[in-house]
Amino acid sequence: xxxxxxxxxxxxxxxxxxxxADRMLQMTNTIxxxxxxxxxxxxxxxxxxxxxxxxxxxxxxxxxxxGASYKLNLIDTxxxxxxxxxxxxxxxxxxxxxxxxxxxxxxxxxxxxxxYLALDHDMVIIPVLNKMDLPGAMPDxxxxxxxxxxxxxxxxxIQASGKMGIGVENILKAIVDRIPPPKGDPDAxxxxxxxxxxxxxxxxxxxxxxVYDGTMFQGDHVQFMNTKKQYHADELGVLKIIQHPRKQxxxxxxxxxxxxxxxxREVKVGDTITHVKTPxxxxxxxxxxVKPMVFAGIYPVDTDDFEELRAAMExxxxxxxxxxxxxxxxxxxxxxxxxxxxxxxxxxxVQERLEREFDMTVINTVPNVSYIAHTKQGDRRxxxxxxxxxxxNELESIEEPYISAQIITKSEFxxxxxxxxxxxxxxxxxxxxxxxxxxxxxxxxxLAEIVFDFYxxxxxxxxxxxxxxxxxxxxKPSHLIKLDILLNGDHVDALSALIHRENAYEFGKRICSxxxxxxxxxxxxxxxxxxxxxxxxxxxxxxxxRKDVTAKCYGGDITRKRKxxxxxxxxxxxxxxxGNVEVPQQAFMxxxxxxxxx
Numbered sequence: 001x002x003x004x005x006x007x008x009x010x011x012x013x014x015x016x017x018x019x020x021a022d023r024m025l026q027m028t029n030t031i032x033x034x035x036x037x038x039x040x041x042x043x044x045x046x047x048x049x050x051x052x053x054x055x056x057x058x059x060x061x062x063x064x065x066x067g068a069s070y071k072l073n074l075i076d077t078x079x080x081x082x083x084x085x086x087x088x089x090x091x092x093x094x095x096x097x098x099x100x101x102x103x104x105x106x107x108x109x110x111x112x113x114x115x116y117l118a119l120d121h122d123m124v125i126i127p128v129l130n131k132m133d134l135p136g137a138m139p140d141x142x143x144x145x146x147x148x149x150x151x152x153x154x155x156x157x158i159q160a161s162g163k164m165g166i167g168v169e170n171i172l173k174a175i176v177d178r179i180p181p182p183k184g185d186p187d188a189x190x191x192x193x194x195x196x197x198x199x200x201x202x203x204x205x206x207x208x209x210x211v212y213d214g215t216m217f218q219g220d221h222v223q224f225m226n227t228k229k230q231y232h233a234d235e236l237g238v239l240k241i242i243q244h245p246r247k248q249x250x251x252x253x254x255x256x257x258x259x260x261x262x263x264x265r266e267v268k269v270g271d272t273i274t275h276v277k278t279p280x281x282x283x284x285x286x287x288x289x290v291k292p293m294v295f296a297g298i299y300p301v302d303t304d305d306f307e308e309l310r311a312a313m314e315x316x317x318x319x320x321x322x323x324x325x326x327x328x329x330x331x332x333x334x335x336x337x338x339x340x341x342x343x344x345x346x347x348x349x350v351q352e353r354l355e356r357e358f359d360m361t362v363i364n365t366v367p368n369v370s371y372i373a374h375t376k377q378g379d380r381r382x383x384x385x386x387x388x389x390x391x392x393n394e395l396e397s398i399e400e401p402y403i404s405a406q407i408i409t410k411s412e413f414x415x416x417x418x419x420x421x422x423x424x425x426x427x428x429x430x431x432x433x434x435x436x437x438x439x440x441x442x443x444x445x446x447l448a449e450i451v452f453d454f455y456x457x458x459x460x461x462x463x464x465x466x467x468x469x470x471x472x473x474x475x476k477p478s479h480l481i482k483l484d485i486l487l488n489g490d491h492v493d494a495l496s497a498l499i500h501r502e503n504a505y506e507f508g509k510r511i512c513s514x515x516x517x518x519x520x521x522x523x524x525x526x527x528x529x530x531x532x533x534x535x536x537x538x539x540x541x542x543x544x545x546r547k548d549v550t551a552k553c554y555g556g557d558i559t560r561k562r563k564x565x566x567x568x569x570x571x572x573x574x575x576x577x578x579g580n581v582e583v584p585q586q587a588f589m590x591x592x593x594x595x596x597x598x
Contacts, residue, residue, distance in 0.1 A: 001252040002181045003068060006210065007126075008075045008090050010115055011100035012108035012467065016130040019162035020100060020171075021076060025241075027168050028061040028072070058196065058208050058239045058254055065176050072175060073210075073254040075195065077114070088117050089195045089270045092286055093210035093254065096124040096179030098171065099150070103129045103137035103159075106438065107145045108408060108467035115149070125150055126158065126174050133161040145434060182212075184251030190214030190222070191280040192273040197264065205261040208239065208254070209273055212284065215250045216257070216273070225272040225283045231259035264317060290322045292340025293401075293472070294347055294451055295384045297328060297365035297494065298354075299336030305360065306335045312358035313337060316350065323350060328385070330494045333363060338385060341367075344451060365494045369448045372399040372475055386496045389482050392533055398498075399475040401447040404429070407458070409466035411437045416461040424449035425500065446478065448498070483508055485515070486529040486536075508538040516540040523547075 011017040061072040077090045091097065097118045101107055118125060127146045129139055143157050158174060160167030196208040216222070220233045235258040237245040249255040261267055269290070272283035300309045310327075317323050324340035341347040347367060354360045371383040374396045383389050383398075405426070409417055411433070418428065418441070426445035433439055450470070458466050483504055485495040495515075499507055508530030515528050519542050526542040547568070550561045 001184065001186075001250075003070045004073065004181055004252045005070060005096070005175050005179045006073045006075065006094045006182055006252075006254060007096040007098060007175055007179055008077050008094045008118075009098045009100060010077070010091075010111060010118060011130075012102070012105075012111045016102065016162045017076070017100055020098075020128070020130060020160065020168070021074060023162050023165050023168045024061065024074070024172065025059070027165075027172065028063045060238050060240055060254065063172055063176065065173060070176055071253070072172070075210075075254065086196065086269060087114055088286065089193070091118050091121055091123065092270075092284065093193055093195045094121075094123060095182055096126065096175065098175075099125050099127045099146070100130050101127070101142055101146060103131050103139055103142050104134045106138070106142045107149060107434070112149070112408075112440075113406065113469045113471070119150075124179050125152070126171070126178055127152055127156060128167075128171060129157055129159045130162055132159045132166060133164045141435065145438075148434065182252030184211070184213050186213075186215050186250045188213035188251075189278045189280040190216055190220075190273065190275045191284065192216065193284040194224075194267065194269060194271045194273065196269060197267040199264055200258075203235075203258050203260070205264055205267045206243075207257050207259075207261075207267050207273075209257060210254045211249055211251050213251050213280065214275070215248055216255075217248045218246075221276045222257075222259070222273050223276045223279065224267070225274060225279075226268060227266055227271060229266055230276055231261065234258050234260055290342065292322075292324050292370070293343055293447065294341045294367045294369060296339060296341070296347060296367040297330065297333070297336050297385075298325075298339050298351070299330065299333040299363045299365070299494075301361045301363055303334035308358075309337070309354075309360055309362065312354055312360050313339075315358070316353060320350070322346070330365075333365070333494050336363075340384070344455070366497055367451050368498060369401055369451060371401075371480070371498060374398070383498075386482050386498050387493045389498065397477055398480045400478045400480060402444055402473050402476050403447050403450070403470040404473050405443045405445055405450070405468065405470045407441045407443070407466055407468050408434070409439060409441070409462050411439050413462040413466060414439055414441070417441065417458065417466060420454075420457060420461060421445060424454060444473065446500075447472070481532050484531045485511065486527075486531060487519075488527055489529075504532060505537050508532075512538045512540040516542055521545045 009017050009021065058073065058075045061074065063070045063072050075090045075093055077087045099111070099115060101111065115125070127150065129142060129146070131137060132139065139159060143154055146152065146157055147154055158167055158170050160171060190211070191213040192209040192211045194207050194209045198206050198208075200206055216233060216236060218233055218236050221230065222233055223230045235245055236247070236249050236255055237243050238249070238253070238255050243256060246255065257273070270284075270286060272280070274280045298309070300306055313325050317325070322342055325337040327335065328338040329335050339350070341350065344367065347364070351362060351364060354362055368386065373381045373383050373390055375381065375390050375394045376396045377394070381388070381390065389395070405421070407417055407421075421428070421443045424445055426443040426449070428441065429444055430442040431439060455468060458468055479501045480498050481501050481504055483497050483499050485492050495511070512528045512530050519526060519528070521542055521544065523545055525544045528540045528542065529536050530538040550564055553561050553564070
């Protein structure tokens with residue numbers, strides 16, 4: 001055990017984490033030159049294109065230093081805020097972390113939040129200043145930021161460049177010298193933490209775990225403590241570029257288990273594995289069921305494709321256990337699914353994977369969050385869809401989820417960032433100058449306000465310099481109302497939204513005028529209305545297209561023309577009574593683009 005080192009990498013998006021991991025794999029000869037490709041740990045095409053890590057990965061490297069052979073277990077983590085629970089479980093499986101900071105950009109919000117997770121677990125932090133080869137690198141300034149943040153000596157900061165391979169030797173040496181070996185008793189009852197799982201279409205679910213105490217042998221009868229399920233360990237092994245089977249895995253090591261599990265929902269990240277006969281007294285702390293934060297409807301464009309969409313969602317959930325969905329139907333869109341996502345990035349990725357991997361073109365409804373409604377009878381209901389909200393005669397009060405948002409930006413953008421957050425019903429809690437021109441601002445604001453376009457607008461007003469991170473802080477009472485959209489008197493449930501009373505009139509007015517631009521003209525007038533209960537608060541009309549029925553009358557008595565126009569008018573009246581309005585797909589996403597003021 002004294003020659004094992006378990007570590008993870010903490011970094012903001014695009015700070016060079018995957019490139020540095022590539023160099024470490026090459027330097028330890030874990031992968032040969034023939035099999036090498038950039039971002040080798042990012043297995044999805046989507047990860048490579050966007051330059052982000054979506055799934056965490058684990059890999060074992062063999063490193064020789066001072067004549068001794070060491071096993072280095074790297075547990076790669078996603079950098080994005082949506083996947084923070086996966087990051088917390090990966091951190092719990094390690095004794096140390098590399099804190100990678102881009103020398104040209106400095107410390108960003110997500111780096112800080114993941115660093116706090118690491119410090120909560122008393123981990124050894126090795127600071128690394130990456131991208132030193134860039135002409136815009138500011139090693140002295142960024143080193144000062146790191147020293148202020150974690151209180152280390154400036155000499156402890158390793159300067160490196162993943163692209164050029166500079167400083168990688170020093171990083172490997174620091175991992176061996178500074179990170180302590182894992183503690184644990186190989187003879188105690190088995191206690192292992194699941195920090196990730198992947199789905200293999202031939203073998204079922206493969207769970208990745210870290211053993212704290214005890215030893216697991218191939219063929220053992222094991223139990224997952226939180227789900228209470230029991231399995232046989234058909235295959236155990238360690239993770240290199242490919243899986244290497246082993247007969248046993250002992251305390252301190254990281255490995256994988258295959259036990260023929262068909263349903264990905266049975267394997268939960270953060271669960272504890274133990275033996276059925278000699279179980280451990282307590283599970284590893286910190287397990288929680290992943291809670292979706294953002295809800296949206298996903299519908300097939302063609303209603304006949306509903307069963308195909310169901311099959312695609314089932315297959316997608318095998319690879320992504322944090323996706324939740326249940327069938328629902330909408331009067332406007334037919335049959336589809338109500339899906340729960342960890343955040344907006346997660347929702348985008350799911351939609352893109354449906355289109356790429358399963359060739360499914362889908363319509364997304366307006367994303368919203370989960371509310372708690374209290375009725376006058378004293379019931380407490382969770383509302384994920386505006387149409388589930390109890391009527392005004394039953395409703396007592398509504399609570400909505402709030403977040404604590406951290407924004408780090410240049411000092412010149414403090415004014416615009418603050419006015420954006422105040423527009424979104426935010427309350428300023430704190431403001432700290434990290435350096436003379438970098439400010440960390442903390443706000444409390446409703447989660448519903450950041451779901452739409454908050455991040456895009458933040459990037460726009462700060463010219464890309466602001467970084468954003470948030471943590472849920474619970475539910476607070478709020479004055480929300482349900483805004484309905486009606487087309488020719490018919491409710492379009494897919495466009496209804498729960499919104500704060502102060503913003504309802506402005507929002508209703510803007511959505512009506514936006515829909516007027518998007519809905520194509522018909523042979524009859526279309527009334528677009530926004531209503532709260534039975535009260536209409538805004539209205540726009542899409543005027544009818546008119547055929548020129550008098551074109552064939554040249555000259556002659558005016559009564560002939562009037563007769564034709566009267567006939568047309570009667571026909572229009574009849575059409576209006578039976579007419580169905582076709583709503584284009586852009587209309588459902590128009591709500592997200594309302595702040596363009598266009």
